[in-house]
Amino acid sequence: MATLEIDRVKKSYGQMDVLKEVSISVGDGDFLVLLGPSGCGKSTLLNMIAGLEDITSGQIRISGDVVNDLSPKDRDIAMVFQSYALYPTMTVRQNIEFGMKIRGVPPEARAKATKAAADMLQMGHLLDRKPSQLSGGQRQRVAMGRAIVREPKLFLFDEPLSNLDAKLRVDMRTEIKRLHQRLGTTIVYVTHDQIEAMTLATRIAVMKDGVVQHFGPPQEVYDRPANTYVARFVGSPAMNIIPASLQVGADGLAEAVVSLPSGEARIAGIPLSAAALKSHAGQKVLLGIRPEHFSLTSGPGLSVHIDVVEPTGPDTLAVFAMGGTEVIARLEPFAAAAGDRLTLAVKQEKVVVFDASSETRLD
Numbered sequence: 430m431a432t433l434e435i436d437r438v439k440k441s442y443g444q445m446d447v448l449k450e451v452s453i454s455v456g457d458g459d460f461l462v463l464l465g466p467s468g469c470g471k472s473t474l475l476n477m478i479a480g481l482e483d484i485t486s487g488q489i490r491i492s493g494d495v496v497n498d499l500s501p502k503d504r505d506i507a508m509v510f511q512s513y514a515l516y517p518t519m520t521v522r523q524n525i526e527f528g529m530k531i532r533g534v535p536p537e538a539r540a541k542a543t544k545a546a547a548d549m550l551q552m553g554h555l556l557d558r559k560p561s562q563l564s565g566g567q568r569q570r571v572a573m574g575r576a577i578v579r580e581p582k583l584f585l586f587d588e589p590l591s592n593l594d595a596k597l598r599v600d601m602r603t604e605i606k607r608l609h610q611r612l613g614t615t616i617v618y619v620t621h622d623q624i625e626a627m628t629l630a631t632r633i634a635v636m637k638d639g640v641v642q643h644f645g646p647p648q649e650v651y652d653r654p655a656n657t658y659v660a661r662f663v664g665s666p667a668m669n670i671i672p673a674s675l676q677v678g679a680d681g682l683a684e685a686v687v688s689l690p691s692g693e694a695r696i697a698g699i700p701l702s703a704a705a706l707k708s709h710a711g712q713k714v715l716l717g718i719r720p721e722h723f724s725l726t727s728g729p730g731l732s733v734h735i736d737v738v739e740p741t742g743p744d745t746l747a748v749f750a751m752g753g754t755e756v757i758a759r760l761e762p763f764a765a766a767a768g769d770r771l772t773l774a775v776k777q778e779k780v781v782v783f784d785a786s787s788e789t790r791l792d
C-alpha cells in the first residue's frame with residue numbers, strides 16, 4: 430500500500446513539452462484515474478510512474494521515497510497493459526507464476542499465491558490453458574492475476590479495457606472495482622472513457638495537452654467542473670454550456686438572463702459567491718447546466734420549442750435552442766413530438782457559471 434506524489438513533473442521530447450508541471454498527490458488506497466483524449470500525456474505520465482520513461486524535471490514519490498532514479502523492478506509496482514503482454518507459449522498458471530519464479534519464490538508459495546489470485550478472479554478452471562485458448566476478458570483476468578501475485582504497493586493500469594467489447598468492458602470494470610475493494614491497494618488507471626473514470630475513481634485528473642485541468646473526487650469533477658473543457662468531457666450527454674448575461678436578482682442572489690426563441694427568460698437563485706457576482710454582474714457569462722437538471726413543470730418555467738425527441742428507455746432526451754445554442758434536457762419519459770412547446774424548470778442550485786473569456790468556473 431502506498432501514497433503517490435507527482436510533484437511539478439515535466440516531460441519534454443526535444444522542443445515539445447508533453448507534460449507541463451503536473452502535480453497530483455493521492456493517499457494510501459486511492460484509485461486515481463488519469464482521464465483525457467488521445468495525446469494528452471496520460472500514458473507518458475503512467476510510464477514515468479512505472480519507471481519506463483525518464484522524468485525531465487520534478488519528482489515522483491511513492492510512500493514518501495523519491496523514485497526518479499529507481500529502475501522499474503525496484504519500485505514495487507505492477508502494471509497491467511492494454512495488450513495484456515502474456516507469454517503465448519506458457520499456460521495461464523506459468524504466466525502467473527513466472528515473475529515469482531524469477532524472484533526465487535518457492536514452489537509451494539507460488540502455487541498458493543496463484544490459487545488465491547485465480548479464486549479472486551474466478552479463473553481456476555483456466556489455469557492449464559494457453560493464452561490463445563482464452564477470450565479477451567479471460568486474458569485480461571490473467572494479466573490482472575499476474576499483477577496481484579506480486580503484491581505490489583501500487584497497481585498501474587494502462588487502458589486495460591480498450592480491447593474488449595462493450596458488454597465485457599462493463600463486466601471487467603466491475604471486476605476491477607471489486608479487486609480494489611478487496612485488496613485496497615493504491616491504483617493509477619489511464620483511460621479516455623469518462624464513464625470508467627466516474628465509476629472507478631476516488632480521484633480523477635482530467636488532462637488536456639499535458640496540463641491537469643481538474644484534479645478532484647469524481648462527484649466534484651462532475652458537479653463543479655473547473656472549466657468548460659472538463660464540463661464537456663465528463664458526462665454524457667455533456668453538460669450544456671449556455672451563453673447568458675449575469676445580473677443581481679431582487680433577492681441579492683445571482684440571476685441569469687437567457688434568450689429563448691419566445692423571448693428572454695430568467696433563472697434566479699444561482700449559487701455564486703458575493704465576490705464573483707460583484708465582479709461579473711452585468712457581463713456575459715456561460716451557464717453550465719447538466720441535462721438531468723431540467724424537468725417538466727406545470728408551473729412557471731422556461732418555455733422551449735422542442736426540435737428533437739430521443740427516448741432512451743429510462744428517460745427521454747429533448748433537444749431545443751436556448752441562448753443561441755443547442756441544449757439537451759434529460760426528462761422523465763413523456764409523450765411529445767418535435768415541434769411541441771414544453772415548460773421546463775431548472776434546478777438552479779445545480780447551475781454553475783463560467784467566465785465567458787477564460788471559460789473557468791466562477792466560485
Ligand SMILES: Nc1ncnc2c1ncn2[C@@H]1O[C@H](COP(=O)(O)OP(=O)(O)OP(=O)(O)O)[C@@H](O)[C@H]1O
Nearest residue numbers: 442445447465466467468469470471472473474621
Ligand atoms: N518518444 C516520443 N517522442 C516524441 N513525442 C512523443 C514520444 N512519446 C509520446 N510523444 C508525444 O507525447 C504526447 C503524449 O503522448 P501519450 O502517449 O502520453 O498520450 P496519451 O494521452 O496517453 O494518448 P493515447 O491515449 O493515444 O496513448 C503525444 O503528443 C505524443 O505524440
